[in-house]
Amino acid sequence: MHISSLVVVVLSLLTGAMASPGDDLWATIDCKYQCEQISCENNRHYYRIHPDRYYNPSWRFTEGPLPKYLEWLAWDCYSNCDYQCQRIITEERRNNHEEIYQFHGKWPFVRVAGIQEVTSVIFSLGNLVVHGLGLKKIWHKWNSIPNGPAHDRLKSQYINLILMTLVSMGAWIFSTIFHIRDLDITEKLDYYCAGLTVLMGFHTLGARFGELYLESNANYRYAFSAICAVSYAGHIARLVIDWSYTYNMRANIFIGILQNICLVGICYYIYSHYYYLEQDNKSTQNHLKYIDFRAIILPSFFSRSPKLYSLYPLMLGIIVILGMSLEIFDFPPIFYDLVDAHSLWHLVTIFPAYFGWYDWMLWDIHENVWPHIQQVELLNVKKNE
CATH class of the missing domain: 1.20.1070 (Rhopdopsin 7-helix transmembrane proteins)
Incomplete structure (x- = not known):
């Protein structure tokens, strides 16, 4: 063999x-939307236009152009928001002693x-x-x-x-x-x-x-x-x-x-x-x-x-x-x-x-x-x- x-x-x-439990969390969906609006669309006041969207002012996202090494590895603003929200939601669940979920069939690893x-x-x-x-x-x-x-x-x-x-x-x-x-x-x-x-x-x-x-x-x-x-x-x-x-x-x-x-x-x-x-x-x-x-x-x-x-x-x-x-x-x-x-x-x-x-x-x-x-x-x- x-x-x-x-x-x-x-x-x-x-x-x-395949789809994972973390993908379907409302917190994940709202976090990605908030990140994309602020970081990618430069729309900092989106929550006034979309009051149905949950807004959490404690969530912090990377702003400005991505570092070159991320671009070289095919990361863009939207995929970077996805990663950031995986980490944010995971830390929240860990602090609340809740179960850690997978996202997109993978565990939420720390990116290096x-x-x-x-x-x-x-x-x-x-x-x-x-x-x-x-x-x-x-x-x-x-x-x-x-x-x-x-x-x-x-x-x-x-x-x-x-x-x-x-x-x-x-x-x-x-x-x-x-x-x-x-x-x-x-x-x-x-x-x-x-x-x-x-x-x-x-x-x-x-x-x-x-x-x-x-x-x-x-x-x-x-x-x-x-x-x-x-x-x-x-x-x-x-x-x-x-x-x-x-x-x-x-x-x-x-x-x-x-x-x-x-x-x-x-x-x-x-x-x-x-x-x-x-x-x-x-x-x-x-x-x-x-x-x-x-x-x-x-x-x-x-x-x-x-x-x-x-x-x-x-x-x-x-x-x-x-x-x-x-x-x-x-x-x-x-x-x-x-x-x-x-x-x-x-x-x-x-x-x-x-x-x-x-x-x-x-x-x-x-x-x-x-x-x-x-x-x-x-x-x-x-x-x-």
């Missing part, structure tokens, strides 16, 4: 810009230098960095592979892994942009790239599970890739024509389930292989040279044998599942209204990618896939003699 793909499934399930969700931005960048480090490892191994027909089969698995990692990095870039500034275009790009991450994870693991790296399965490999590409094009077309959070959620969950089935199948196959090798006293410790003992969870257990190491991705998946509770048991922002459950969820997703996911994939490719390719090639040679 590509860990960030499960992340996307959860985010698709639990996020979406124009950034709407600064901790989610930081942790999204953290995810980008760890996947970048993973790509560096993959690229180093890729460049060490010699040329040759059999090695070309091996490279096909590397191509899948490289593309999957690049797409994941793209997803975290767009996640960062989206959390910097929530706009219609940034939201859609975030969702489009997130959906592609799910599909690329399924494509990589599906190809591995189906042994499509073998030459005898070349036609299936091309067909599988074509089906995935057409499916994604259709998915995007569906969202462009009729944007639906429900459809997007269901599509991601469906592909995510298929992806996890492939992962479990791969781990079961590898575990069984080393189990029987152990029974015949033929097992080796080929996994140790791929493990970074500074970045592995429960090293005394998973480094004990390749049979146990084959289950390591399931351990990483457990971490992701535990992290889901942060989203399920959501709570208003803490630490000066900067940190919420969603940002902590982004923090949790850093750990699986850092703690050995890419090391495990390299081990699988070189110690499981490559010997299988060599074995099949040798059988083909003997068959043709």
Whole structure:
């Protein structure tokens, strides 16, 4: 499983810009109207013309042109009024010991230098960095592979892994942009790239599970890739024509389930292989040279044998599942209204990618896939003699 793909499934399930209780408060509506009239329309005496509107002289709003850094992040007077009123109403409710509400599907965070969700931005960048480090490892191994027909089969698995990692990095870039500034275009790009991450994870693991790296399965490999590409094009077309959070959620969950089935199948196959090798006293410790003992969870257990190491991705998946509770048991922002459950969820997703996911994939490719390719090639040679 590509860990960030499960992340996307959860985010698709639990996020979406829908109406929130804070949007419907009369105080919010009147506050925004007052701010817009005073700050944007320069109409300081609007309440004399519109006596039906609630006027609160204690509300204070930013006046004058917005700072350049806000304009650069696409803030204007009206969106700035929206932000200011979220903060004003939230503080009023907090002082009155009332429940804190969301606005536009988000908690009322404190804006930092124009950034709407600064901790989610930081942790999204953290995810980008760890996947970048993973790509560096993959690229180093890729460049060490010699040329040759059999090695070309091996490279096909590397191509899948490289593309999957690049797409994941793209997803975290767009996640960062989206959390910097929530706009219609940034939201859609975030969702489009997130959906592609799910599909690329399924494509990589599906190809591995189906042994499509073998030459005898070349036609299936091309067909599988074509089906995935057409499916994604259709998915995007569906969202462009009729944007639906429900459809997007269901599509991601469906592909995510298929992806996890492939992962479990791969781990079961590898575990069984080393189990029987152990029974015949033929097992080796080929996994140790791929493990970074500074970045592995429960090293005394998973480094004990390749049979146990084959289950390591399931351990990483457990971490992701535990992290889901942060989203399920959501709570208003803490630490000066900067940190919420969603940002902590982004923090949790850093750990699986850092703690050995890419090391495990390299081990699988070189110690499981490559010997299988060599074995099949040798059988083909003997068959043709």
